[in-house]
Amino acid sequence: MIAYCSFLFGWWIPVVSPILAVLGSTMAISAYIYVCRLRELNTILEQTVQKLEAAMSDLKQSQIQIIQSEKMSTLGQLVAGVAHEINNPVGFVSGNLKCIGEYVEDLTNHLQLYQQTFPEPGKDIKNDAKTIDIEYLLEDMPKVVASMQVGINRIKDISISLRTFSRSDTSNKVSYNIHEGIDSTLMILKHRLKANETRPEIQIIKEYGQLPMVNCYPGQLNQVMMNLIANAIDALDESNHGREYTEIQANPNNITILTTLENKIATIRIKDNGPGMSDTVKQKIFEHLFTTKTVGQGTGLGLSISRQIIEETHDGKLSCISAPGEGAEFVVEIPS
Numbered sequence: 001m002i003a004y005c006s007f008l009f010g011w012w013i014p015v016v017s018p019i020l021a022v023l024g025s026t027m028a029i030s031a032y033i034y035v036c037r038l039r040e041l042n043t044i045l046e047q048t049v050q051k052l053e054a055a056m057s058d059l060k061q062s063q064i065q066i067i068q069s070e071k072m073s074t075l076g077q078l079v080a081g082v083a084h085e086i087n088n089p090v091g092f093v094s095g096n097l098k099c100i101g102e103y104v105e106d107l108t109n110h111l112q113l114y115q116q117t118f119p120e121p122g123k124d125i126k127n128d129a130k131t132i133d134i135e136y137l138l139e140d141m142p143k144v145v146a147s148m149q150v151g152i153n154r155i156k157d158i159s160i161s162l163r164t165f166s167r168s169d170t171s172n173k174v175s176y177n178i179h180e181g182i183d184s185t186l187m188i189l190k191h192r193l194k195a196n197e198t199r200p201e202i203q204i205i206k207e208y209g210q211l212p213m214v215n216c217y218p219g220q221l222n223q224v225m226m227n228l229i230a231n232a233i234d235a236l237d238e239s240n241h242g243r244e245y246t247e248i249q250a251n252p253n254n255i256t257i258l259t260t261l262e263n264k265i266a267t268i269r270i271k272d273n274g275p276g277m278s279d280t281v282k283q284k285i286f287e288h289l290f291t292t293k294t295v296g297q298g299t300g301l302g303l304s305i306s307r308q309i310i311e312e313t314h315d316g317k318l319s320c321i322s323a324p325g326e327g328a329e330f331v332v333e334i335p336s
């Protein structure tokens with residue numbers, strides 16, 4: 001039986017073994033090539049996924065920017081519309097107030113003439129004068145009118161600032177007074193600079209140099225000023241946490257705005273004496289959606305959009321100098 005079996009299988013083993021060996025190594029080589037190819041394909045796939053992810057993030061970024069600029073333009077139109085509508089009634093209230101001021105003066109003089117001509121006007125008139133406290137009334141009335149004039153002038157200033165701030169940008173750059181833009185931004189942010197129960201007013205130190213009119217998109221430039229000043233206020237408010245009112249009063253919050261012309265480049269420096277930032281934060285601040293603020297307080301869009309406006313639209317530069325405890329300074333450079 002054994003002899004039979006070795007006759008049956010034994011003869012082909014030496015014949016088949018080399019074939020199998022060749023076949024095996026061919027298969028191993030094919031498998032190896034196959035694995036290599038798979039790896040290659042995998043790398044290509046990974047690269048494609050990375051590219052797709054980058055494209056997706058770019059797309060998201062542009063989408064957010066489009067929404068943001070659309071929002072700004074709608075808001076700009078709304079603000080400009082409101083400013084325009086306010087202008088009319090403010091105009092006639094202001095004009096009428098001027099008339100009232102003159103009438104009050106005339107009537108007061110006339111009344112005084114009466115009093116001099118008829119020092120004894122009779123019991124009823126004397127009683128009435130006492131009831132209405134005519135001396136006080138005559139003294140106070142011009143003051144009331146003057147205070148109304150101050151109020152209406154303030155509304156006029158706000159309306160002008162709103163219109164300056166919300167200038168909708170044309171398709172071409174226009175010649176613009178940057179100082180006017182900064183002033184209108186400060187007026188709009190006034191409510192945030194004012195004193196409140198936790199801190200005194202934030203001091204604004206303006207050191208304006210001689211700047212020429214600058215060719216730019218005013219609405220976009222004002223948006224940058226707004227972002228930088230609002231960030232400085234946020235930083236100062238954050239640094240005030242846990243500090244006593246008197247402590248802040250002794251070392252007041254301030255924002256310095258310095259403008260200079262250096263080699264035909266209009267430079268605007270916005271510096272605060274807030275907490276400053278660490279190197280790690282500083283490296284990321286211009287990244288899209290980077291924020292250290294809580295949800296609802298920060299979007300992480302301000303600086304990335306500002307950098308885009310200054311560097312891509314205006315061929316300028318937006319940079320930051322800051323260290324922890326040293327405040328932060330943002331430098332905007334625009335070719336004039």
Ligand SMILES: Nc1ncnc2c1ncn2[C@@H]1O[C@H](COP(=O)(O)OP(=O)(O)O)[C@@H](O)[C@H]1O
Pocket residue numbers: 227231232235272274275276277281285290291292293297298299300301302303304327328
């Ligand atoms: N003046 C500043 N002082 C300290 N940190 C600042 C200042 N300005 C900006 N930053 C930092 O940069 C981050 C990004 O700012 P920004 O792009 O305007 O987004 P957001 O204000 O919505 O957080 C802020 O969250 C903050 O951490």
Ligand SMILES: [Mg+2]
Pocket residue numbers: 227230231300301302303
């Ligand atoms: Mg911001």
